Amino acid sequence: MLVRSLLAAAIVGALTTSSVAKPVVEMELAVMGGQGPEFPKLPAAADDDAGNAATITLIDGRRDPNGAGVGVLNDGELASAADAPQSNFFLSPEVDGGRLLITLDEPRDVKSVRTYSRHPGGRGPQRYALYVRDSVDEAAQDELATDPADENSGWKLLTEVDTRKLGTSPNGTAVAIKAGDGDDSLGRHRYLLMAIEKVEPDDMFGQTFYSEIDIDDGQQHDPPPGRSTLEIEGGYAIEFDTTQTPQLTPWVDKVLKPICAEWYPKIVAMFPSEGYEAPRRFTITFRAGMRGVAYTAGTSVVCAGPWFEGNLEGEAAGAVVHELVHVVQQFRRGRARTPSWVVEGLADYLRWFCYEPQEKRPRVNFDRANFDDSYRTTGAFFDYLARTHGAEIMTKLNDRARRGEYTEQTWEDLTGKSVEDLWLEYVQSERQQN
Known part of the structure; x- marks a missing residue:
């Protein structure tokens, strides 16, 4: 899968819809604090956000079995060590990219989306495109798995993220996507889609170590029962x-x-x-x-x-x-x-x-x-x-x-x-x- 080609096709669709708020993307490198990695401006990983009760599914691509499953992406914690494969989710070196489907427990007014990575070298930068759906109605799995490059897929491009210009940090990176132009919301959504790219396309092992995905709806949420x-x-x-x-x-x-x-x-x-x-x-x-x-x-x-x-x-x-x-x-x-x-x-x-x-x-x-x-x-x-x-x-x-x-x-x-x-x-x- 060539995610880059998908982005170009999806941008046209994103520009023609009024239901997708124009976002602001903030990015920064982590610094080491007394309790682990900290971010000077962006919030720490949360364990009471709406993403805590979300279901995250890998619908395209292949997970690297040396890493953790998608469950680590909404457990409210960052990896405890700088290079800890078992505490991060990352894709197999055999694929160019993948897509993560994030299904919220119910439609929510999304204030921001935050993603965190944890790796000291080339697997620390983040590269992905974030999509949302106009409709908050429940959709079948095969419909949600439709290629977002398809103009009839129902997916709209929200923004693209590339933190490589920040350089690398021994402690990881954080990204916050939130509404701009005076808006306080990215819209009301049930489904979000992350189309992940390799950090460097020519680097076989250049897959980002993702440690956490937070979905902030401005409310505090209890951990879902069963976790x-x-x-x-x-x-x-x-x-x-x-x-x-x-x-x-x-x-x-x-x-x-x-x-x-x-x-x-x-x-x-x-x-x-x-x-x-x-x-x-x-x-x-x-x-x-x-x-x-x-x-x-x-x-x-x-x-x-x-x-x-x-x-x-x-x-x-x-x-x-x-x-x-x-x-x-x-x-x-x-x-x-x-x-x-x-x-x-x-x-x-x-x-x-x-x-x-x-x-x-x-x-x-x-x-x-x-x-x-x-x-x-x-x-x-x-x-x-x-x-x-x-x-x-x-x-x-x-x-x-x-x-x-x-x-x-x-x-x-x-x-x-x-x-x-x-x-x-x-x-x-x-x-x-x-």
Whole structure:
């Protein structure tokens, strides 16, 4: 997608409509204050603005899985560190740009729109176009996803933003878009659209680290029900989102949060690597219409609401513990990609043989099983290896995988035996005991 071409086409439409207020764009670099980045003239990121209850959706482009999900964009906080991918939303290097749809909870009189970035170098400047819709009526998703360059899309260009002329700051940038010519409002809107461009088109990794989007309607708003942040030991924070599944909120608050507070630091300690820091902030979101159980992408854990609702007295908590391992792992691609059976086996080893009580541990059917069956079977195999070769073997295995250095030779290096021979030993040992 070439956002620049969209802007040129949309400007014509913007000039022919009287419903879009002429805005003023203010931009400035952050300075470092006692509590983090501060802006001399513009307000700090807000946690009581109308955007706090908005739904933000990436409708075009691709998110970089090394960063956070869109939930960080309206949590009222800026990233705590100057270069913190897990606390910022940014696009994949494989795309030229993308579009963020911002849906307010109801039509609101928008006084200003503020965007904040947080990066010390080339990913700090902001480049985007902001669109609004004339109509405040509810619209279908496919209608909202229409290319804004289409004159019949319903989108009108409000303004363009490019902070590159400010230079870069080690602490980030802020932009405020507000009404000009004596107006006190940008108009009454339900939908806004940010068409994001790369900072530098020729820079493969020139995607802005966006940390917050605030929509100010002149009123203070309570946080939406179902969203909360859990601060835990070690400076970690987990953002929970049950806005689509409010029936799960009591279970999350009473059962899941204490488990996460206890086990996330334990998992971090169990799977270290030299020079590696596990994500300090991540999200756990429950979706109403999702199938399956759960998955983790970067620092976003996404859980299937229907499955969890039916398993609250069973495997629900353990399934999240499994995903916490993936948050900590953050495996990268190296000379060879780590096989999925190793990735999932490590997660299920910790879940079933460290977290779950002994009576719940899975039993392996050795007539049909193999070491690379993944999940519970591989987890049980890894438990045998931890008992016979020391628990540190799992730490070393995870470290090899994280550094992208896992190969079949890994087993010879760690135990002096092939994985096939280790599996045969495990099978013989279990059959002798039974």
